[in-house]
Amino acid sequence: MLGTALKARHLGRYKSIARLLIKYGRSDLLSKAGLEEGEPADVAAEFEGDPEAFARDLERLGPTFVKLGQLLSTRSDLIPERYLEALSRLQDKVEPFPFSEVERTIEEELGAKLGKLFASFDPVPKAAASLGQLHRARLRGGRDVAVKVQRPGVRRTLIEDLQVVAEAAAFLDWHTELGRRYEFGRTARELRKNLLRELDYNEEARNLLELGENLEEFERIVVPRPHLDFTTSRVLTMDFVSGRKITGLTPLALTELDAPGLADELFRCYLKQVLVDGFFHADPHPGNVLLTDGGRLALLDLGMAARLAPDLQEDLFSLLLAVVDARAQAAADVAIRAGAPRDDFDEEEFRDRIARLVLHRKDPTVSQLDTGRIILEIARAAAACGLRLPGELTMLGKALLNLDRAVWTLDPEYDPSAAVRGDAPTLMRRRLRQSLSLGSAIAAGLDLKRFAESLPARLGRIMDVVGGNELRIRLELFDEQELIAGMQKIANRIAMGVLLGSLTIGAAFIMRIETPFRLFGYPGLAILFFLAAAGGAVALMVDILYYDARARRGPRRR
Secondary structure (H helix, E strand, O other): OOOOOOOHHHHHHHHHHHHHHHHHOOOOHHHHOOOOOOOOOOHHHHOOOOHHHHHHHHHHHOHHHHHHHHHHOOOOOOOOHHHHHHHHOOOOOOOOOOHHHHHHHHHHHHOOOHHHHEEEEOOOOOEEOOOEEEEEEEEOOOOEEEEEEEOOOHHHHHHHHHHHHHHHHHHHHHHOHHHHHHOHHHHHHHHHHHHHHHHOHHHHHHHHHHHHHHOOOOOOEEOOOEOHHHOOOOEEEEEOOOEEEHHHOOHHHHHOOOHHHHHHHHHHHHHHHHHHHOEEEOOOOHHHEEEEOOOOEEEOOOOOEEEOOHHHHHHHHHHHHHHHOOOHHHHHHHHHHHOEEOOOOOHHHHHHHHHHHHHHHHOOOOOOOOHHHHHHHHHHHHHHHOEEOOHHHHHHHHHHHHHHHHHHHHOOOOOHHHHHHHHHHHHHHHHHHHHOOHHHHHHHHHHHHHHHHHHHHHHHHHHHHHHOOOOOOOOOOOOHHHHHHHHHHHHHHHHHHHHHHHHHHHHHHHOOOOOOOEEOOEEHHHHHHHHHHHHHHHHHHHHHHHHHHHHHOOOOOO
């Protein structure tokens, strides 16, 4: 039972977690410890109480539990829907730390006095959070910047709290049926990975650079540019963006803007991030989207960013199109392909749930595609039926849920379904161009080289089998004459392939022999052999394509 024991020095934190479980979960959760036989009750039914109070209790426990709540807001498979919204709005509300600590941290990290680094530095923070706070400053060159400084001692506190969360999750996974089903340990590991990445401001600077380059084509989207010479793991310096959060815009202010155009630009830039780039801003809630003084939208806080593997991008693209077109079975197929079925996976029940979810889109009163909510609902159905979906998918669902809110804050009538349909051809072309990159071409060339090297040996084995009358084909019903004709066709193709290969190899050898007869500046006989081989290869390909196409149309009638 290694890793499941609770440590005495963490009893205070365990007590706080237990209080949360008792207050918002089943009152007998700890006493029975899930050791009873039988299936666990629906998780959504086990949580009682006020979601807003739950969010406030997490805030009181400190930054680790604030981040845990934000991560749980992506776990629609684990948390009831009414809790998701409260957790997704969970924000760090803490007092700023003294300016003397800010000054000390900057001077330690950047190796110079504050007055030499900046022409001016505002001691009053623009914003304060559990991990750090933001100050406005001006570089010696006259450029206005925002400087994010990490809170002193927060790294040590977070690492200690992460250990507590990991121990509690391991205990629940080991001792409760609920833990074994929903894998709390996996959530704890994901929290640790995300938090340690968020503590490294160098990582956030790289995210800002990459996202800024990826979104250059969107003229009304702004990503602050980091200043790497003034950035370390605990200090981040980036361009200062002046503006207002879109959550603070009045209806009158929205009428003075091209709000529908901004909403469309924001949604389409996320389609590109997710479906083309495979790298996206994972926390685009309305508070992180700023309307600049120039009438553009700035994406802030790149501490949370995520990547999608190419296969997962394609699955997500197929899933969105299936949902938009209300193709329930296609949506279920994509989810099953992307996930990992557990031993208790109930495929029939899962398909029924997806059908109810997707076919709801056919209702004429539903005019908007709530992309984030749909993905989170699919994740909930998958967990209930024993299908484990990739963690990136639930993080994406939360990001899109926040994106939907930001878009509809700008334009309540915006229809994402139309945007997905309208951009689908362009996005597909861009994905195809990516697949035809130099790296992909080189990889394909290497595969072709390996195939060509192994081809003579494979052909030799085939010829030995055919020549030794050792080829066996098992047929239930067959026409003897068609079988013989087919075998002759195979033998002819093999012989043709060997002949073409011999011509190519022979041409390569005689290419080194200098002769007065030349074509295109090369030995003429070698070029003729190459041309003959190419012509034969084209003829063989045409014959194969024609024959196979005719075979697909069905057998000839007699």
